[in-house]
Amino acid sequence: MNIFFQQLLNGLTLGSVYSLVALGLTLVYGILHIPNFAHGALYMVGAYMAFFATGSLGANYWVAMAASAAAVALLAVLSERLVFHRLRHAPPLHDMIAAIGLLLFLEAVIQAVWGADFRRLPSPYPQIVRAFDLTAPAQRLMIIAAAFGLMAGLHLFLKRTILGSTIVAMAQNREGAALVGIDATRVSMLTFAISGALAAVAATLFAPINLIYPAMGHLVIMKAFVIIILGGMGSIPGAIVGAMVIGFAESFGAFYVSTDYKDIIAFALLVLILSVRPQGLFTRGVR
Amino acid sequence: MLRLDGVTLNYGSFRALDGIGMHVKSGELVVMLGANGAGKSSLFLAVSGLRRLASGSIKVDGDEITGRKPSSIVQAGLVQCPEGRKLFPEMSVKKNLILGAYVYRNDKKANQRMLERVYGMFPILHGKRDAAAGSLSGGQQQMVAIGRALMGRPRVLLLDEPSLGLAPLIVKQVLEAVKAINEAGTTVLLAEQNAYAALQIAHRAYVIESGRIVMEGDRETLLGDERIRKAYIGA
Numbered sequence: 001m002n003i004f005f006q007q008l009l010n011g012l013t014l015g016s017v018y019s020l021v022a023l024g025l026t027l028v029y030g031i032l033h034i035p036n037f038a039h040g041a042l043y044m045v046g047a048y049m050a051f052f053a054t055g056s057l058g059a060n061y062w063v064a065m066a067a068s069a070a071a072v073a074l075l076a077v078l079s080e081r082l083v084f085h086r087l088r089h090a091p092p093l094h095d096m097i098a099a100i101g102l103l104l105f106l107e108a109v110i111q112a113v114w115g116a117d118f119r120r121l122p123s124p125y126p127q128i129v130r131a132f133d134l135t136a137p138a139q140r141l142m143i144i145a146a147a148f149g150l151m152a153g154l155h156l157f158l159k160r161t162i163l164g165s166t167i168v169a170m171a172q173n174r175e176g177a178a179l180v181g182i183d184a185t186r187v188s189m190l191t192f193a194i195s196g197a198l199a200a201v202a203a204t205l206f207a208p209i210n211l212i213y214p215a216m217g218h219l220v221i222m223k224a225f226v227i228i229i230l231g232g233m234g235s236i237p238g239a240i241v242g243a244m245v246i247g248f249a250e251s252f253g254a255f256y257v258s259t260d261y262k263d264i265i266a267f268a269l270l271v272l273i274l275s276v277r278p279q280g281l282f283t284r285g286v287r
Numbered sequence: 288m289l290r291l292d293g294v295t296l297n298y299g300s301f302r303a304l305d306g307i308g309m310h311v312k313s314g315e316l317v318v319m320l321g322a323n324g325a326g327k328s329s330l331f332l333a334v335s336g337l338r339r340l341a342s343g344s345i346k347v348d349g350d351e352i353t354g355r356k357p358s359s360i361v362q363a364g365l366v367q368c369p370e371g372r373k374l375f376p377e378m379s380v381k382k383n384l385i386l387g388a389y390v391y392r393n394d395k396k397a398n399q400r401m402l403e404r405v406y407g408m409f410p411i412l413h414g415k416r417d418a419a420a421g422s423l424s425g426g427q428q429q430m431v432a433i434g435r436a437l438m439g440r441p442r443v444l445l446l447d448e449p450s451l452g453l454a455p456l457i458v459k460q461v462l463e464a465v466k467a468i469n470e471a472g473t474t475v476l477l478a479e480q481n482a483y484a485a486l487q488i489a490h491r492a493y494v495i496e497s498g499r500i501v502m503e504g505d506r507e508t509l510l511g512d513e514r515i516r517k518a519y520i521g522a
Contacts, residue, residue, distance in 0.1 A: 162385070162392045169375045169386055176373030179335060180439060181361030181390040 005134050007251045013140045013209075015247025016147030020202035021220055022227040022239040023154065024195030030171030030234035031191045032084060034095040038102035039199060040221025046072045046200025047212045048110055051121050061124035065204040069197040075106075076196025077189050085188065103217075111214045123208035143205045150201060151240060154194070158236070167191055171234060219263060226270045231282050238282030245269070288313040288474045289334075289365070289443050294343035296333050296498075303329040305498040307343070311443065311476050316469040318485045319478040320509075320519055321495035327478040328370050330495070331447045335367045336360045347443060362390050364442035368449065370478075372432040376421025380412055383420045383431050387438030398438070405434035408464060426457035433464060443474045450481050462488055482519035486510050494519075 021043055028036045049071045053064035083098050125138035157164040170177040170187045178184060203216075210216070227246055231238020246266045253265040273281065289311040296304040304326050311317045321327045332338045334345055336357040345353045347365050355363070375383050384405055388398040406413040409430040415423060420431050429449055436444060446465060450458040458481065466488040469475045479485035486492060492509050494502040502509070509515050 162389065165378070165382065165386060166389070168378065172375040172377055173373045175337060175369065176375060177386075178337060178357040179361070179367050179369055179373065180387050180435065181358045182386075183356065183358040185356075 002134055003255070005136075007255050008248075009136055009140055009144075011248035011251035012244075013143050013247070014250055015244035016144050017202050017206045018220070018223055018227055018243035018247055019151060019240045020147055020198045020205075022224040022231070022243050023151070023236065024198040025221075025224050026228045026231070026234055026236060026239040027167065027171075027191050028195045029228065031167065031188055032095065034084075034092055034099065035225065036195075037096065037099040037221065038079060038106065039195065039224065040217030041103040041106035042072050042076055042196050042217075043199040043203045043220055044214065044217035045075060045106055045110060046196075046203035047121070047207045047216060048114060048119075049200065050204040050207060051114075051119055051212050054121060061204075065201060068200040068204050072196040072200035073193040074196075076192040076199075080188055080192040084192075085185070107214045107217075114214075116214055119212040121204075121207040121212060137209070139208050143209075146201070146205055150198065154198075155236075163190070167194075223266050226266045229270060230273055230280055232280035235280070235282040238280060241281060288315075288348055289476065290346045291330075291334070292344045292346075294330070294333060294345060295341045296329055296338055297341045298329075303498050304333065307495075307498070307500055309493050309500060309503070311474055313474055314469075314472065315490050316466070316475045316477065316488060318482075318489040318492040319476060319495060320480075320482050320485070320492055320515075321478070322480065322518075325495045326498040327495060328447055329498070331367055331369070331445050331478060334360075334365065334445060335369075358390070361439055364440070365445065366436045366439035366441035366443075367445040368432045368436035368447065370447035370451065372428050374420040374428060374431055374435070377419055379417050380420050380423070380431055381416040384412075384434050384438050387435035388440070391440060401438050401440065405437055408437075408467070409434060426453050426461070429453060429457075429461055430464070433461070433468075437468065437473075441473055443476065444468065446475065446477045448478055448480065450479065450484065458484060480519070482515065483510075 021039070025036060025039050028039070046068050049068035050064045053059040053067045054061060059067065079102055083102060084095060087094050087098055123139045125142055127138050129136045129138050129141060158168055166177065166182045166187050167190065169182060170184065174184070177187070223246055227242035228239055230245065231242030246269065249265050249269055250262050254262040291307050291309050294304055294307040295302070307330060319327050319330070329338065333340055336352070336355055336359070340353060343353070344351060347363050350363060352360050352363055352365065375386065378386070384402055385398065388401060391398060411427060412430055412434060415427065420428060423431065433446070433449065449461050449465065453461065462484055465475060465477060477485060477489070486506050486509060489506050491505050492503065493500050494515065502512070502515070504512070
């Protein structure tokens, strides 16, 4: 029972982190209609910003998370302004090449400053929570709570506020949005800022039970792509459900099959689900 | 109220609009007649700032709007209800209408009044206000599109083929609504293929062919013109 519960908790933790990353990716896809390969680099930079804020500046964990979210949001907006906005009339392939260039550039910058070594971010809650014969690390519970809190907040923002609706409107009909006077530039910047902040928060939440290194974004972004393809490109509920599916598949797969195959499971699932439902699980999401 | 001079638009090497000159006076209802591909939609998209002109000038109330962003043109009082409606299909009818008032988003009271006016004009939309806009019938979607444009409080309203694909009875309803909007004081430029029905409610009309204005005149002149009857009315 306890072991099963552990796997459930692990799956939920992984799913929570993947959701936050995949949500940012799917929001940007809804606006730009390109896959932003640089999103994994934003995640990585987010972890380093938190590491720098707690380690070198001695900031509190939560302050570091807020600072990291703000810094990465700014970085994401800059990437929109300096790179993607300028390519808006170019063929989509150019955006993809630019996104990969941005990914390599950010990794190189981080490696030049902090080196290629593995780093650790100390957990603010190293204790173990016990209840009904079950044990759970407090950090994992916090990840789940924070991620679900953020998702609920994002949902309310997109559904209930006019500002949030502009993002959904532009994803559903770009010209329709322009014709009611929604400024595409502002919506793009807002979307990038949100996606960057979500990536940074995900990285800061996950870092205490993981390692920080320049290539840490690779596997996460690959899985985030699997998730949004599974869930339907641009779909918000699809991103959350897809992330949970991958999170649980990984945690249970690692336990019942083998830890060695943990990272393959996501891709095996992708092949499996797409051969049955090529349009993804949720084709009618936010778009 | 709306004045175009020498408006030229290219798609690559194809000239979609060739020196269009036209005007709509304040309070007028002007119809733009033309076949498919004549340039009506290109013209409308250019006026709303969604296509970049090669040359020419577009003025609203004497203010130059050429080269401005679509959002700034809406703020200048020129709102378009586009061909194909371009609604937000997965949002509710009400949300679509509310977003129509996006540039006046802080004036909640006035927006609520506008919303009541739109519901008054199209009572069916009040019943369907929580339904996804994409789930409505074509005629109802057209009402949402017109309502959404009205929520932007246009001084000049551009309507691009609102009757396209609708049943004859619905076409009549939609055109009557357009007439009512005009009579309430909004200047209207209406693009139509359905020449006979459109001319019934119009003050004046232009005929566009291959990106050029080939004829203009008041309702009676055009209704009586042999070429118009042959080409657009079929009688």
